[in-house]
Amino acid sequence: MAAAESDREVPSALCTEFLNFSVKDTASKWLQVTDLYKEVYHHLARYVPKIYCLGPNLNPQSEDLLAQMLLQAPLEWYLCGEDPSTGLAKLEQNNQPSQLCGHVFKVGEPTYSCRECAADPTCVLCMQCFLGSVHKEHRYRMTTSGGGGFCDCGDTEAWKKGPYCQKHEPNISDSCQEDPLAHLSTDMIARCYNVFSVVLKYAVDMLTWDKEDELPLGLEPPDRSDTYYCMLFNDEVHTYEQVIYTLQKAVNCTQKEAVSFATTVDRDGRKSVRFGDFAFCELAKSVIVRNTSRQSKPLRVQVMHSSVVAHQCFALKALHWLGHVIGYSDALRRILCQVGLERGPEGENSSLVDTLMLCDSKMWKGARNVYHQLFMSSLLMDLKYKKLFAIQFAKNYRRLQTDFMEDDHERVVSVTSLSVQLFTVPTMARMLITEENLMTTIIRTFVDHLRHRDLQGRFQFERYTAQQAFKFRRVQSLIGDLKYVLISRPTEWSDQLREKFLEGLDTFLELLKCMQGMDPVVRQVGQHIEMEPEWEAAFTLQMKLTHIISMIQEWCATDERVLIEAYKKCLTALTHCHSGFADGEQPITLSMCGHSVDTIRYCVSQEKVSIHLPVSRLLAGLHVLLSKMEVAYRFPEQLPLSELSPPMLIEHPLRCLVLCAQVHAGMWRRNGFSLVNQIYYYHNVKCRVEMFDKDLIMLQAGASMMDPNHFLMIVLSRFELYHIFSSADCRKRYNRENANKDVVQQNNTLTEEMLHLIMMVVGERFEAGIGQVEGCDEIKREILHQLCIRPMAHSELVKALPENENKETGMERVIDCVASFKKPGVTGRGLYELRPECAKQFNLYFHHYSRADQSKAEEAQRKLKRQNGEDTGRASQRETLASISVVIGRGTQEHLGTLPPPVLPPFCPLFASLVNILQCDVLLGMLGAVLQWAVEPSAGHWSESMLQRVLHLIGMALLEEHQQLENSSEDNDVYFNFTLKMSRPGEAPSNTASVLALLENLQNAPHLEVHEDMIRWLLKTVAGIKTMRERSASTSTVTASGSRGQEETACDKDKAERKRKAEMARLRREKVMAQMSEMQRHFINENKELFQQSLEELDASTSTSLEHSPASPDAALACVGPRRSRPREKRQVVTCILCQEEQEIRADGKAMVLAAFVQRSTVMSKNRTRPPHDPKRYDPLFMHPDLSFGTHTGSCGHIMHSHCWQRYFEAVQAKEQRRQQRLRVHTSYDVGNGEFLCPLCECLSNTVIPLLPRTMGSSSCDQPGLGQWLKISGQQIKAMHSAHRKLQPVSTVEERVEEECPAPEVFTVDYIPTNPYSSTIKEMLTTFGTATYKVGLKVHPNEQDPRIPIMCWSSCAYTIQSIERLLVDEKKPLFGSLPCRQDDCLSSLARFGSACWTAACQPTVQGHFIRLLAALIPDPQVEASPCILDVDMLHLLVSVVLSYGSVHSQDSSGLSVDAVQLHLFHLITVAHMVQILLTSGPEEVTMEQESGEVERGEEEGACRLYNTLRTHVGSSLPEVGSGWHLWRCVKTGILPYLRGAALFFHHLHGVPAPPELHALCPGQWEVLCGYLSLPSNLLQLFHGQQELLEPLLHGWCTHPGIQQTLQGGGVLVSFPRESNSLIDLPDDYSALINQASSFTCPKSGGDKSRAPTLCLVCGSMLCSQSYCCQTELEGEDVGACTAHTFACGAGVGIFLRVRESQVLFLAGKTKGCFYAPPYLDDYGETDQGLRRGNPLHLCHERYRKIQKLWRQHSITEEIGHAQEANQTLVGIDWQHL
């Protein structure tokens, strides 16, 4: 940028010209002239090219400054007629702020819509308005804006109630609508008018200018230079990569510049990529065009003269300026609207606004955005002009849409997208329909753009090219506009509205006619279909139109006259479609059971059939409305009912339903998947309302107008089953016709399907208008049947229910009547469960069940019944079985297995005759036939489900009769008499048995056992009805007591069930425990499943394992020092998970290893700003107390032989090599990096830790005191120093004249101890050491590096600290609550640490020990010892204790290791106390507590020590008078260290912990100190040895680092260090969205970030998944998240992708997974991707769970498991996020 800036030098001559410029003079001159237009153009022609576009860089800031000075200022002056600073202020005073909020949404900004009050879903509020509105208490939906669009606050038409927020609430006083211009003087109005005209005209001229080298008249520059730009334009064809690649070639720029060019082109729509003379630019253009024309249309490039570009730049600026100026006053806004819409000289549609709109598709993206914004802030904010603008928009609609079809930009940047702002205003939409005939225009335009027709004029989408598909997608936006227009239904109709709506309906019917019968299919026989036919386009169209069709019906439902006319029109259209209905198809006569009917010969299986019948279906919908609105009864004379031909009405829908049946029967297998898909969508919830459902209604409508016998015969004939049921001896057909099994099978399925269809025709009465139901009964029934399958989450239910055009299912209104809500736990989601009392409405043959749903529901309901029956059986036995109500209420135990049909609501009169189907002769004939077949056991001749359906039908008929009897006052009213019909035997000659007789016959048939209950129930019902008919008086009082009893027992039952479950759980737990105690600690092999099942339970209970329980509770236990307890010697035997052999852990035995995962960690970091260390030179010997980077080791606890593991790992490696050669697949683990999955639990691991036996301390003889030991160790160190010097080459060491230090006799410096370990253990020691070193330092493995042991000790200390924190956070006791895998891991880490010196060079380790000790005991030979404030004491303790082994091995004096360890421990503890006191900070004002005798001593000691420190350190340490405060600081500050030390020594020596530490009881401090061989008054450590420690103390305090740190020169960590938490998240998710929407990409200057992502560890917001923020990391391009993890989380990251509402885990560059976010909606569900938009709130438990994963270092493990479970996660380029 800087370099480019210097290219551009403003000529000095110009500067003087600029300096002499006077704004006032220019404006005054303009005020004089008559032709302002000419004058201003002249001014612009002169100045614009001098200000803009003088170099390769467009838009530097100085341009804007100059433009403001030279161009805008005179305009403003002219406008005001005075200094604009005063003029504009005056205007502002009189401004009437608009009641509309009009806030334009940024990309990603949250928007809110009220699901209760919004007129339609496009009505939205900005966050500010929402929070101040009534809707925040309503059921609302939250989405993120895609940019564009504005807040509808204040628009009274957008909201059913609460249109204003608090801020936009209008004042009552100024609510009278006065003309805003009233406040302005006429002069002012005229000036304003003039200046707006000129400026807007100029802007329009320039933005619509299409010549590259010329300017409009009057704007030619006075002097022309030869400077050009090569301008690159945006399109939607080329990818980012293509553009970047091409630019690098064409203009020879760097990758970075090319990325920046491409980003700008994408954002602004164009960008100059080269500046220079014409030829120079032309060259670049030709290269770009050549390079991009290969596969597609080339990129658009223009070589434009610099003055043209300059004027275009200023034109945009001018539009901005207009937008800015009208912000001062509503009057100015109105004048601008007038100017814009004023008709130009060319007459109609020639205003400036029209011109802009009509050139929209030719403008670049940036220009469009600017003028769209201006439209929004002017035309759309002024209600009067909004209307006028809408009219112009409607007039131009066709042309705009046609341009848009050819436009290669997305719809959001097209002016056509403004339709949503105009058409969704109900009054406006109504006005545009009546005055501009908008409905017809939209539909016409739509139809005209779909040109592909077959010979009959129907749409034909076969062989669609990509280009056409693209266009087809664009055309669909027109349907969206139509939806906007129709979305609010009129409350009042004018004649004109009726006329125009019906005209629109005519056009719409034309469209539907083109769809009626499209994509017909013909059954393929013989061979399989060759090419799958295109079907998606037709279904897309159908799906898009679904809501339109529904809305048109709803419009019709609001006006009787419209409904009648619409019905007529639709019928005419259908008749027209079927004009050739009977042509060429021979009429035939069908007869059966004494009835006969004429129909045509037609076979679905042989002729063309189509699934698309929108005209029939619309008619079906309107027919229902006739009934619902009672038009059919009130104005029958106006309806063409006599013209209806029921057989014609049902013909096509019936064919479609038969097609489905045949597909189920497998007859269309050769037609491929396209047909299967079509059938699927036909029934799918997205389509079925206007497809399957309406076909069924049409059948109902047709059948209601026909003789039921005729109807059934036609159905039989279309199902191609007529011949089976019509033959005289059909009841015996299978005796002879069993030749072709396939045909029999097919016919069975078809019969089942047909019976199901009959049930649906008679039984589906839940739509208002068909049955006598309420509006919400339908949706209740849908929900009920979904929940009969299983309990479901809210979102599952929503998916299963049809949504209306407002994306509402209506579920919320009724859900509580049918279901109860069960809250989710920490995982899973909330579920709705069916209310038990609703189960009796269950219908097994519910029409929206798929076959799979049906069988699931059947199983679930039967199970439920059996469970309930067990309890209710006894109760109901008391009921008298004679009572018919009980039989029908189905409470008796005998009918447990039955799922009889539910009681149905009665039909509406128009459909009432449908019930007669149930008692017609043909149906009885069919029922009888099936029952007769069932007498003999099936051999494929009939099917169980066929019989089941027949029984169900009989049940329906009986219930119908029962209902009618019950509802009638006298039984002779009831003409429906199925019981009579069913007991009549067949007539001569066949004389077949009656249905009743057959049933009685079948009830005891052994092969029908499953149906026995149902048949009994039927017979009982028959008996009941007969009694009812016999009794003259009404016997049908329903006894409520029966059902009451059931409910009560159901409740008891529930309780019993819970109790039973609890008991089972207890038993299972006990079993697990019993098995536990039997087994060794590592029992997993034998009980893998059990282990996985109850890991959680087991984790908590391992404390009982033997080794941990105290050996003798009386003896005080100590884990360190000469008095430390010696646990009983016990053989430690483990089992290898790979070879299952047992093995004892012995130093000289075969090595056993533990799978382990080592990772870098910043979880405990107190300083995230520390830059990562340079791995090559970093000295890790001392850990800083800020713990900024650590190395954590974890293990799944699974043990293997080292050789078994090696063999396993080699196999994994080999397999991986083979796999990589074959195809480039990633795995969840990186073998090259030593990673593998634990062979047993698949836990990610990257090394193994060897298991070592416990170290045995020697029995203690007389041990030296502190003073003596200090002397001994001083001598030893001196001896080692001189010995080490001898080892080094003389030249490198400074010659020191120092006396040879004679080593103490018992200390042999050159003694090489024998290595106690077997070769395999030695090998494993190296393996683990190297791995820890490699991972911890991020270096290549190097077995010789002296830092290896340091890294191992450090990892041991870090892991202990991390576990200690975790126990505190989880409020668990220090001992006994760790899962055994962590116990094992810590033991092996500690023991490994004490042994690892044997694998390293001994002097090196001794050197480490010397340097470590020198930090405490000054050693002149060690340089640069750190100051004690820069040392983490637990790390020091662990390292120094573990490294001492290398020194002790040379000592033969009988000095015990234990004694040394205790001295070291005491010394470090004192140092830590000093550290704490130095950092304790000033006294807090707290209530001092009364102290007892003991405390007083402690406090006094603390005071004394503190004062000693002050004498050394001086004034840097504040004066503290309160010993209470100091002692409290010491006690709380040191506790984590003591606990860590206890864990360390416990695992190192295996001394059992005292029982008090296994619980969280008081008095822990004393016990802990005792266990650690410390006095409970820690200060005694110091005061007891004051003479010895005083010099050390002095040394520590006088270290220069102390003063420096205390005075703020470093990181001062105070103790105790608090556990780190993930950042606090807001309760309401939209706060996060809002935060993210104002976040801009930090690299591309104020751009919105596409994927703003929040680091949950540190709270940084990042611009993820985007080119702009990619950085290079270790030679690879990585996204912002990956880059951040390396700084913030040492490679591990936890993020929240805000727009997606998704948690992202990252590890390294290649691993990652998505994780459920901690935000839930009110239904207990997450909303990943923010698709549903329910308000989301923070779930604290879930967030804590994520935090726990992080604190436990389990993120990488979690990713591994997720990737193993879902392989697609492996392929994602995580590093680019």
Ligand SMILES: [Zn+2]
């Ligand atoms: Zn708003």
Ligand SMILES: [Zn+2]
């Ligand atoms: Zn508002």
Ligand SMILES: [Zn+2]
């Ligand atoms: Zn509301």
Ligand SMILES: [Zn+2]
């Ligand atoms: Zn083994």
Ligand SMILES: [Zn+2]
């Ligand atoms: Zn494992």
Ligand SMILES: [Zn+2]
């Ligand atoms: Zn971070």
Ligand SMILES: [Zn+2]
């Ligand atoms: Zn960015």
